[in-house]
Amino acid sequence: MSKDRKKSSTKKKVIIAVSIIAAVILILAVTAAALLNSRIFQGQQGSLSSEINTSQDIKEDVVNFLVCGIDDEEGRGLGERTDLIMYVTYDVKAGKVSILQIPRDTYVENTSTQKINAVFGRKENGGIQGLAGELNTLFALPVDHYATIKMDGFKDLVDAMGGIEMNVPFNIDWGDGLKLNKGLQRLDGTHAEIIVRHRGAEGSSDGDYALGDISRLQVQRLFMAALLEQVMNLSKTDLLGMVPTLLNYFSTDLTPVEMMGFMGKVNDLSMGDMTMYLLPGEGIPPHYSHYSVHLDATAALLNKAFRPYSDAVPAEDLKCIEKSNTSSALDNNQGNLGEIVGGDSGKSESSSSSSQSSGEAA
Numbered sequence: 093m094s095k096d097r098k099k100s101s102t103k104k105k106v107i108i109a110v111s112i113i114a115a116v117i118l119i120l121a122v123t124a125a126a127l128l129n130s131r132i133f134q135g136q137q138g139s140l141s142s143e144i145n146t147s148q149d150i151k152e153d154v155v156n157f158l159v160c161g162i163d164d165e166e167g168r169g170l171g172e173r174t175d176l177i178m179y180v181t182y183d184v185k186a187g188k189v190s191i192l193q194i195p196r197d198t199y200v201e202n203t204s205t206q207k208i209n210a211v212f213g214r215k216e217n218g219g220i221q222g223l224a225g226e227l228n229t230l231f232a233l234p235v236d237h238y239a240t241i242k243m244d245g246f247k248d249l250v251d252a253m254g255g256i257e258m259n260v261p262f263n264i265d266w267g268d269g270l271k272l273n274k275g276l277q278r279l280d281g282t283h284a285e286i287i288v289r290h291r292g293a294e295g296s297s298d299g300d301y302a303l304g305d306i307s308r309l310q311v312q313r314l315f316m317a318a319l320l321e322q323v324m325n326l327s328k329t330d331l332l333g334m335v336p337t338l339l340n341y342f343s344t345d346l347t348p349v350e351m352m353g354f355m356g357k358v359n360d361l362s363m364g365d366m367t368m369y370l371l372p373g374e375g376i377p378p379h380y381s382h383y384s385v386h387l388d389a390t391a392a393l394l395n396k397a398f399r400p401y402s403d404a405v406p407a408e409d410l411k412c413i414e415k416s417n418t419s420s421a422l423d424n425n426q427g428n429l430g431e432i433v434g435g436d437s438g439k440s441e442s443s444s445s446s447s448q449s450s451g452e453a454a
Contacts, residue, residue: 139345140158140220141221141225144225144235145234150402151236152185153183154182154183154184154401155181155182155184155236156179156180156181156182156234156235156398157179157181157237157238157239158178158180158224158227158235159176159179159180159241160174160178160239160240161174161175161176161177161240161241161242162241163175163242163244164242164244172212172213173209174208174209174211175196176196177194177195177208177223178193178194179191179194179227179231180192181397187361188365188366188367188400189361189366190366190367190397191368191369192369193368193369193370194208195208196208197209197382197383198371198382198383198384199382199384199385199412202214208226211226220240230410230411231412232394232410237344237346237350238344238345239343239346240342240343241342241343242341242342245341246284246285247281248341249281249341250284250285251280252333253323255278255280255281256315256319257318258276258314259276259314259318260272260273260277261274261314262311264286266286270282270286272287287315320363320366364431366428367427369393369397369426370426371383371385371390371393372389372422373386373389373390373422374416374421374422375416376416377416384413384415384417386414386423387408387414389420389423389424390407391405391407391410
């Protein structure tokens, strides 16, 4: 891989693995924070507006989180951006977790780039408050709490965990002497970053990555499952040892009292209780640099997996804009983490294998 290509992909940090550490805040950071004083993991922007919280009549049954990976692009004059966005619904009553992957390039009208990842850095109505409000407006999804993690801390977090054991599905040549061999091995932070960013050699007929970002998504899910399995097996001593690293990169509005309330509940969760979904849509032609939602498929997914005790919201009531709808390849893309550990890298009810996804869609 050329240095120019590597530089061009440096900011494409849709590192899903980072999100899982934040998304399972209920397992990792929650446990660690509960052992410390009340000021350790307090967010800098306060609680989210009650206007977008889950309604009072069901708040004991379900909790909704906004989980973001923040990339600071001040050096390019772009400021902070949420290059990873996850919406997490914890169905307390049923003991299930649904995680929605929202591509960073999802089309919105009210940012300079018309991408959702720029909402966070807006001068007005920006920050975590602005992004939570935007998601509530676009998708009619309530947001109760947030967790953010700085993307440049990914490698440090993996190293702090002692690496991640994973069965690598392919031989991967990243360039500059960095390679990964197929098979079971323990990945350090540097190699973990490779496994979640690699998309195959540009312009080649790489069979393992024939579908580009769709193929990368499958590999990322394998890594996520391996990471989550390790996180769930960490002892409190191990978690406490990660606190110094977390302090540098992690922020949430949850108080220790709230964290303690979740601790007993999430201890009963298993890998099979967690499912990841990709926001239905496709890259917008001709350049595919933006990602368009598919309104009907999005409404159906949200009603099925993210509104367990709320009324269904029809597609016509969503405020997101459908700019393109030519392929259903990504409309039913999901993965149960328990099944992924067992060898299934993710399911798609659609048999179509189109590569018309945004360069950032995975």
